[in-house]
Amino acid sequence: MTTPNATSYAMFSIMDLLPTFARIIGGSLPTDRPIDGVDQTDVLVGNSETGHRESLLSFIGGDLVAARWKQWRMYFTDVHPTGGGPQREPGLFSASAPMAGYPKAYNIEVDPHEDLVVAGVFSWISGPPLKVVEEYLAPVRKYPNPPAPNITRFNER
Incomplete structure (x- = not known):
């Protein structure tokens, strides 16, 4: 107990x-x-x-934006704190822009504010989080996720 x-x-x-x-x-x-x-x-x-x-995926709506594996967090989309929480910003060169195939990685155990990108120093770190993503995607191919709720899309009703 x-x-x-x-x-x-x-x-x-x-x-x-x-x-x-x-x-x-x-x-x-x-x-x-x-x-x-x-x-x-x-x-x-x-x-x-x-x-x-030992792993956790992060989504904004239906979009997979990051994967955590042990003390490492890897972002596939830039996420900037804006307004009441992390949100993707629109436009070229913004948070919703592709990251040119190079995700950002942080050691959140020693850097909880995610100030220091360590992907270049710890290049091996991309393997485990990407494996977590593949393990997640395998059953999603057979059982697709429902669309994320959005009460402001009136033309889709």
Whole structure:
């Protein structure tokens, strides 16, 4: 059992709530589609400090913009903090512009503000996050994601 006020550095996603709570209540998960979350019960009850997740994908709407693997985060699209949160900016040479095939990588354990791009120094780092992306895309080909919600596109209704 966990100690009161204990903290953890385990990577945990909101997607992990479904499989975690299903296990806690003795439920079962759907078997007719992939489930993105992993069971993190061991983290909640104090049996694991690291949990069962070592990667996490980041999306803006339906667009995959970054992949995290362990302490590394790799961006495929520039993301700039604007307004109330990170958003892609339109136009050439902006956040939504292609990155010429060279993603940006950061070691967020030693650089949590993501100030120092380390992809050139740690060139090997592109392999694991890109593998995570391929593992994600494999079932998406068979089970496509539904479109991201957008209540401001009135002409599509």
